[in-house]
Amino acid sequence: MPIRQQGLVSIEEQIVFGTGGGRDLNCDVFLPPEPGLARAAILLVHGGGWMHGDRSQLRGYGIQLARHGFVCVAAEYRLSGEAVWPAQIHDVKAALRWMRANAQQYGIDPTLIAVSGNSAGAHLALMLAGLASGTLEGEGGNPDVSTEVAAAVAIYPPTELRVAHEHDAVGQLLGGRVSREVEDEASPITYVHIGYPPTMLVHGNADEVVPVEASFAMYRALRAAGAPAELHIFDGVPHAFDAEAEFGRQVAELIALFLDRKIRRAQ
8 A cells, every 4th residue: 555645646556456368467546635435436548559558658647637536547458469359448347347346445436437548548448438347348357346437538539440451550459451340349439329428538630640530420429329428629739639748737627527527426
């Protein structure tokens, strides 16, 4: 356990939350400055085209959102160079199950767990939100624990996967050229339904990695299904724009406000 310092976010690092492919999977836990019970929590999922990146990318979000009173967990998942789809969603689901199984220890209300991700992590966040509990669970521990989420935040998310060539990011994720059916099964937009949890989408309209239309399409699909959704577009900014501190702080404020409205005040 960390040494708590009054008024500061406490961080527990390198916590094993489960296994994937026969190895341990780790997370970092960010605890709000003040102790509490039955708090809202956020599972943070990093980006990197499913082939790069690690949970340290979301340290800033973990600290900022913990200051807003959310217990945050930044979790790793197996990258595409280690294992192809659906290993990634198996690992993210294992992280969520671990959070819910350890809710009492960390002062989490198990009904108030949201998921937030960036880029490839946003794809996984939306998949997690759309998949029914019990679907694509994989290994990882706590098999009887629900993987439902109360809300989802997706920052510049790929929402409809298509393999341009077998060595591109999607091709490496899915294991090469695959059928349209397999592409659709790995696409968040496929799983939109009226019971989809409240979702916030964030994108820059100068994104050349994941075009802004991906978020527009997801937003339109959610609204057409009758699911609660909102969309925030930043003008003139590229992919990963929130890596700049001023944008990162602004997006963190949007996340905190959205989750406060949709899950904390909704109780």
